[in-house]
Amino acid sequence: MKLITRYLIRQLSVMTVYALLAFLALYSFFDIINEVGDLGKGSYNGAKMMQYVLMQMPAHAYDLMPLAVLIGGLIALSQLASGSEITVMKTSGMSTKKLIAVLLRFGLIFAVATAALGEWLAPSLSQSAENMKATATSGRISTGAQGLWLKEQNNIINVREMLPDHTLLGVKVWRHNEAFQLAEAVEAESATLNPDNSWQLKNVRRSLLDGEAVRTETQAEQNWPVRLQRGLLDVLLVKPEQMSVSELTTYIGHLKNNRQQTKLYEIAWWRKLMYPVAALVMALVALAFTPQNTRRGNMGLKLFGGICLGLAFHFAGRLFGFTGQLYGIPPFIAAVLPTMLFAVLGVYLIRRQEKR
Structure with missing residues (x-):
């Protein structure tokens, strides 16, 4: 059973990395198109533009990780289902609970990677990229x-x-x-x-x-x-979603001490804590949208539905953040609700799938 577990995690991880690389290539292409208009301003040339785009990649990887887990998991599980490998695994004694446990271990790997990117690598590189571009284009940082x-x-x-x-x-x-x-x-x-x-x-x-x-x-x-x-001035030069948890904690404390509004930053703080959990949730959703019987010809439809659901989750977090700020929803609920809703949906679809 350990051999099967390692095989599943390897297949799932490889497809997730492929999906993430594909998304990063697409986002980098859009970044290049967006930056072309600034070429020639000051000393901002092609080399610095590519440096800027590369330094933004960890932030994109952080944003796209749950979506990559979902799509990579869907592709890997669909390939296993089309080759009847999942059927053979279940016949050999792997229950749905054990399969879910394997998927959670797979999701945990990318949840840790998401947390590491969001807390250390992405904030510092994004901030350095913006400072580098501002220095190259105008010689100063303006807010x-x-x-x-x-x-x-x-x-x-x-x-x-x-x-x-x-x-x-x-x-x-x-x-x-x-x-x-x-x-x-x-x-x-x-x-x-x-x-x-x-x-x-x-x-x-x-x-x-x-x-x-x-x-x-x-x-x-x-x-x-x-x-x-x-370091507080550096924190103020970046958007709340680009800050690490420690930076957000520092700034929220400063705002409270000076009796200022903190809701926007509290929502970002809770989102930072919950976002790695989204990788675990997307692993479950991938299983829920995996066709169990490939002979019915619904594999493409389920894959499309799963991808659309992943895109909906990707944009739902931002929407709930704006809605929470607009209508006074508590920051914890505004940040946690999208992930919890998708987790409940994934569990419901898996249970429904098992009852058939």
Whole structure:
């Protein structure tokens, strides 16, 4: 039985890797088409474009892993069914429960791979890719027309741009008192980050509000003991779905400490935790859509149905995230519900298949 288990896992894994590589090739082709328009901007040439596309592959692999598990599992199990190998395995004593256990072991392999990609490889490479492209096209990292906005204790901070070496340009700070009245406005030409997380402001202009009077001061340099963590600015330059669980935890804590909305990031946090489980669920769904009797001629139809279901799952997570944010659904439910629904569907279809 161990030999059969290893054989099944090998067949399933090989087809899943093939499916993942096919998806990555397709997504890379779309990335290249999307990036062609930026060629020639600054020093962004063909070599850097290919480097950017390659660095985005781990993020695509993370997104596509459950879909690859489903399609790879469907193809492998359908091939085994068409050759009557599954029938022979069941005849030799492999029950449906044992087959499910093998599929869960297969799914667990890719669940671990998904977790590793989402926590370590994909976030760092995606962030490096965006920074590399921004540096090549414009020589600076920009977060939009209004720059980057932060809130820390009684300070509202705006940073216009951030250079690749973490030098901040166009720093503005508005400090309010406990009554939420403006008490001070600070404008600095640039700032550098010190090892102790403080900011070294340069060419500083301060406006102090004292009753009805405004007092203005200028300084060449000023050390500002801000409490923001050094890596927090890097976290803010990427989308929530591109962050790791640890980065999301850090940023959610910062938002809560400053009494700001956290729902978008909490949904992303729960999705990060649940997404590897989707690989296990897709392995079960693959079994549910595997034709048991190939003589009925429904193999192609079932394969098509399974692939459509996988695509539906791929986009359902994003849809539930937007819906949860729009209608105030708790982040845990918005993130977990798609995976749970597909898990229930897979178990139901397998039980229905066994009763026939």
